[in-house]
Amino acid sequence: MSMEVKIHKKLGEYELDVYWKSKKKRIGILGASGSGKSLTLKSIAGIEHPDKGYIRIGEHILYDSDSGTCLKPQKRNVGYMFQNYALFPAMTVAQNVGAGLSGDKKKKQEQVEKMIRHFHLEGLEKRLPRELSGGQQQRVALARIMAYEPSVILLDEPFSALDVFLKDRLQQEMMELLSDYDGTVILVSHSRDEIYRFSEELLVIDDGKQICYGDTKEIFDHPKKVEAARLTGCKNIVPAERLDAHHVRIPDWGTCLHLKQMIDVDITHIGLRAHEFIPVWGEREDNCIPVKVKGKAEFPFEWKYFLKGETEESDDICWYVQKTLWAELEEKGIPDYLKLPEKEILLLK
Amino acid sequence: MDAVIEILKGLDYSPLYVSLKTGIVATIFSFFLGLFAARKVIKAGPKVKAIADGILTLPMVLPPTAAGFFLLLLFSRRRPFGILLYEEFGIKVVQAWAGCIIAATVIAFPLMYRNARAAFEQIDVNLIHAARTLGMPEYKIFWKVAVPSAGPGLVAGTILTFARALGEYGATSMLAGNIPGKTGTISQRIAMVIQDGDYMTAGIWVVIIMLVAFVLIFLMNLVTGRNMKNIRRW
Numbered sequence: 131m132s133m134e135v136k137i138h139k140k141l142g143e144y145e146l147d148v149y150w151k152s153k154k155k156r157i158g159i160l161g162a163s164g165s166g167k168s169l170t171l172k173s174i175a176g177i178e179h180p181d182k183g184y185i186r187i188g189e190h191i192l193y194d195s196d197s198g199t200c201l202k203p204q205k206r207n208v209g210y211m212f213q214n215y216a217l218f219p220a221m222t223v224a225q226n227v228g229a230g231l232s233g234d235k236k237k238k239q240e241q242v243e244k245m246i247r248h249f250h251l252e253g254l255e256k257r258l259p260r261e262l263s264g265g266q267q268q269r270v271a272l273a274r275i276m277a278y279e280p281s282v283i284l285l286d287e288p289f290s291a292l293d294v295f296l297k298d299r300l301q302q303e304m305m306e307l308l309s310d311y312d313g314t315v316i317l318v319s320h321s322r323d324e325i326y327r328f329s330e331e332l333l334v335i336d337d338g339k340q341i342c343y344g345d346t347k348e349i350f351d352h353p354k355k356v357e358a359a360r361l362t363g364c365k366n367i368v369p370a371e372r373l374d375a376h377h378v379r380i381p382d383w384g385t386c387l388h389l390k391q392m393i394d395v396d397i398t399h400i401g402l403r404a405h406e407f408i409p410v411w412g413e414r415e416d417n418c419i420p421v422k423v424k425g426k427a428e429f430p431f432e433w434k435y436f437l438k439g440e441t442e443e444s445d446d447i448c449w450y451v452q453k454t455l456w457a458e459l460e461e462k463g464i465p466d467y468l469k470l471p472e473k474e475i476l477l478l479k
Numbered sequence: 480m481d482a483v484i485e486i487l488k489g490l491d492y493s494p495l496y497v498s499l500k501t502g503i504v505a506t507i508f509s510f511f512l513g514l515f516a517a518r519k520v521i522k523a524g525p526k527v528k529a530i531a532d533g534i535l536t537l538p539m540v541l542p543p544t545a546a547g548f549f550l551l552l553l554f555s556r557r558r559p560f561g562i563l564l565y566e567e568f569g570i571k572v573v574q575a576w577a578g579c580i581i582a583a584t585v586i587a588f589p590l591m592y593r594n595a596r597a598a599f600e601q602i603d604v605n606l607i608h609a610a611r612t613l614g615m616p617e618y619k620i621f622w623k624v625a626v627p628s629a630g631p632g633l634v635a636g637t638i639l640t641f642a643r644a645l646g647e648y649g650a651t652s653m654l655a656g657n658i659p660g661k662t663g664t665i666s667q668r669i670a671m672v673i674q675d676g677d678y679m680t681a682g683i684w685v686v687i688i689m690l691v692a693f694v695l696i697f698l699m700n701l702v703t704g705r706n707m708k709n710i711r712r713w
Contacts, residue, residue, distance in 0.1 A: 204615070208612060210612040278613050
């Protein structure tokens with residue numbers, strides 16, 4: 131099923147503008163808090179109304195400002211999973227799952243039982259939501275949505291309320307439960323890991339503005355824009371001055387990079403992910419920056435170094451060191467230079 | 480002690496029935512009207528909200544006799560609306576039991592309305608949104624999601640409403656009068672016997688109404704206890 135969404139909404143100073151068209155079944159929306167991710171989802175579900183634009187799912191027009199179409203949420207056939215799951219507190223699990231069903235009692239009963247089985251909720255039918263664990267609540271919320279057989283499911287930060295231990299397992303579980311769902315699923319998150327794992331195509335928004343839309347892996351590999359690089363987790367982004375087609379100067383790091391690839395005229399920044407630096411001891415090689423250690427944080431599987439570049443005002447350089455390199459670092463001490471491998475350098479606009 | 484038993488035996492119990500009937504019926508009216516008004520006001524824009532809220536709360540702030548004055552103006556059989564009610568529908572409000580109910584409902588209604596509104600406003604709005612995206616019709620969302628979620632607040636409002644309706648005096652005495660067996664409520668009876676200097680009978684009625692109020696509130700808490708389970712101690 132294809133989906134085309136164009137939304138413009140103004141809320142005081144804040145403006146949201148997004149557009150995408152996709153035939154993919156798994157779409158991610160990545161953005162910081164307050165960037166307009168939830169507002170986008172709510173507009174699709176009909177909880178919020180955009181000022182302008184249209185929302186089409188297959189042949190179905192949910193909203194179109196030109197023709198004045200704006201279906202009620204009840205008529206959109208769009209399932210919405212809230213961050214806090216929004217289970218009805220006074221209803222049992224079975225009643226919650228059946229809440230969206232109407233008509234024949236027997237059919238309703240059968241559908242509820244089917245969902246209870248599919249979502250491994252046997253034995254919990256008579257419980258109230260507050261008597262369930264976080265993971266169980268999430269399954270009930272999903273079962274309630276799936277029972278209603280929506281054509282689109284919207285997941286609004288579904289894992290952010292869970293602790294780290296549960297998160298990983300539930301992400302896997304959710305993927306499995308959704309694997310035989312035929313409709314489109316849109317996942318909204320500020321977690322790049324979740325988005326990367328889940329989505330085929332990705333919309334990146336920052337402060338209401340659409341940064342990019344496209345293939346998820348492509349965006350992570352080549353973010354192209356500063357905001358996209360930052361949101362996909364690039365820790366080191368610095369201003370760059372293009373000197374010619376193969377040279378770029380980095381004032382913050384007091385160095386000049388020589389690249390084999392062509393550098394576009396409108397490049398303003400370069401980025402490098404924190405674990406891509408290569409330590410160099412002794413002689414300075416090409417594309418190296420001299421560094422001094424400012425701080426270090428030790429994590430179970432990673433060391434994080436915060437390094438100072440050429441100028442005092444420049445942002446810290448982040449360098450994440452995997453366990454495999456620890457021994458070498460202990461032996462040789464802090465490297466004199468960090469090398470930027472050309473393949474990993476992100477040229478950003 | 481014998482004197483008390485003597486009085487209890489000879490007591491005219493009609494005020495008890497009139498008060499109970501009035502209290503219960505007025506509470507039922509106030510309950511539904513309060514829920515309805517609360518729902519409408521929550522939906523309204525800020526300006527309409529402020530005005531509607533002021534008008535709906537007015538009977539609680541006004542002295543009951545002032546409310547009685549307005550009610551008399553409206554329902555008097557010498558005025559158009561009162562004439563219409565009586566001649567077209569045969570409904571008599573002034574100096575009748577209907578007057579008791581109307582007076583008690585009007586005075587007690589703001590308590591129900593305000594509590595219902597506060598309870599509804601505190602519902603997690605995502606519950607309502609979720610219900611809508613699940614295709615639930617609005618009336619079903621209201622009764623199956625909003626009302627149970629607002630349960631404890633609504634119970635509190637109902638209890639306060641009943642308490643207020645049961646003890647209503649000022650507006651009732653003006654609109655319905657104090658006709659023994661018809662509109663003579665306990666609070667009116669107490670005032671009447673006090674005027675006669677009969678403190679013993681007044682005291683007995685005070686004890687009776689205290690018992691009634693206590694038992695009914697206890698029962699109400701018991702019946703709605705299932706919903707109260709949602710509340711955590713702290």
